Amino acid sequence: MALHISSACFTVMGHSRGHGIRAVASEGSATLKTVEEKVKLGGSDLKVTTLGIGAWSWGDTTYWNNFEWNDRNEKAAKAAFDASINGGLTFFDTAEVYGSGLAFGAVNSETLLGRFIRERKEKDPNVEVAVATKFAALPWRFGRESVITALKDSLSRLGPTSVDLYQLHWPGVWGNEGYIDGLGDAVEKGLVKAVGVSNYSEKRLREAYEKLKKRGIPLASNQVNYSLIYRAPEENGVKAACDELGISIIAYSPIAQGVLSGKYTPNKPPTGPRGRIYTPEFLTKLQPLLNKINEIGETYDKTPTQVSLNWLVAQGNVVPIPGAKTPEQAEEFRGALGWRLSGEEVAELRSLASTIKPVIGFPVEKL
Numbered sequence: 001m002a003l004h005i006s007s008a009c010f011t012v013m014g015h016s017r018g019h020g021i022r023a024v025a026s027e028g029s030a031t032l033k034t035v036e037e038k039v040k041l042g043g044s045d046l047k048v049t050t051l052g053i054g055a056w057s058w059g060d061t062t063y064w065n066n067f068e069w070n071d072r073n074e075k076a077a078k079a080a081f082d083a084s085i086n087g088g089l090t091f092f093d094t095a096e097v098y099g100s101g102l103a104f105g106a107v108n109s110e111t112l113l114g115r116f117i118r119e120r121k122e123k124d125p126n127v128e129v130a131v132a133t134k135f136a137a138l139p140w141r142f143g144r145e146s147v148i149t150a151l152k153d154s155l156s157r158l159g160p161t162s163v164d165l166y167q168l169h170w171p172g173v174w175g176n177e178g179y180i181d182g183l184g185d186a187v188e189k190g191l192v193k194a195v196g197v198s199n200y201s202e203k204r205l206r207e208a209y210e211k212l213k214k215r216g217i218p219l220a221s222n223q224v225n226y227s228l229i230y231r232a233p234e235e236n237g238v239k240a241a242c243d244e245l246g247i248s249i250i251a252y253s254p255i256a257q258g259v260l261s262g263k264y265t266p267n268k269p270p271t272g273p274r275g276r277i278y279t280p281e282f283l284t285k286l287q288p289l290l291n292k293i294n295e296i297g298e299t300y301d302k303t304p305t306q307v308s309l310n311w312l313v314a315q316g317n318v319v320p321i322p323g324a325k326t327p328e329q330a331e332e333f334r335g336a337l338g339w340r341l342s343g344e345e346v347a348e349l350r351s352l353a354s355t356i357k358p359v360i361g362f363p364v365e366k367l
Helices: 071-086 109-123 143-158 178-188 202-213 238-245 273-277 280-300 304-313 327-334 343-353
Strands: 091-093 130-135 163-168 192-198 219-225 248-252 318-320
Touching: 071 109, 071 327, 109 130, 109 143, 130 143, 143 163, 143 178, 163 178, 163 219, 178 192, 178 202, 192 202, 192 248, 202 219, 202 238, 219 238, 238 248, 280 304, 280 343, 304 318, 304 327, 304 343
Parallel strands: 091 130, 130 163, 163 192, 192 219, 219 248, 248 318
Antiparallel strands: none
């Protein structure tokens, strides 16, 4: 099914569960006639698609891809990128430490994304892609200058002279407050269109917002772990603060690293590091929620993944960025848009999810 990529709304009709976007669901369901327009990130002028694509797994050999990266993985990632663009999902999130990253010095996620964009633009010069990347607050990086130096290195890997969104990947836990100044400098130097943070607590979020505000620069976003079964942003004040201050939430791991897709069971848990987090015991307790997600999905002719992503979008001011390793995943993600769960369904899923003890998140989000 071909889609016309545009910043305006476009009407589409789906044709099969998991890949299409239904314009009309069953009677009584909350539906939308079109795929959502792009949304502004916070108070910035940057507009991105309602749902983006995370590139954490691209090139990775430490958490994803069974500890190896080969031509097959790269071709699949490239196909996922193209499928995302074809489906109208043009917002991509990466980081300097994703993939092989700084520690190994080999090809990393930024390098791959930059290559994919260049190859796509050779075929379609008018294609628009919004890129977000992140600064790693490593212990040996000090002062605002370190942010600019790292950003320029990221730009060299990505290819363009500026990036759409530049984020602090996590707070400088060694007391280095110069990073926020570095974000402001990046805006004033024209190296970025918007700036954000990631894994920031409510306190740190408010401090960053006020510091940038004094320079007339909006804090566009806070990227945090947020899903139906990891609702810490709702519980620790981050979601409320973002809504109050006009800061967008970018939700990473929005389908709980694949667990909410329904593909894993107590008898077939995830492999690798995820298997230590999402154990058979956890998956057993998750089953009633997964059953309800699947039941609701059948009402709309949607997959569990699409229902879980739609639940996040329904919270308002949230841009989920699920990771796509294959074109099939990217095609499925677009089916999370163009319709909406009812308020009753949103509440019912939250109620069921609240009975499940959440997994441990990224520790620095509590600092």
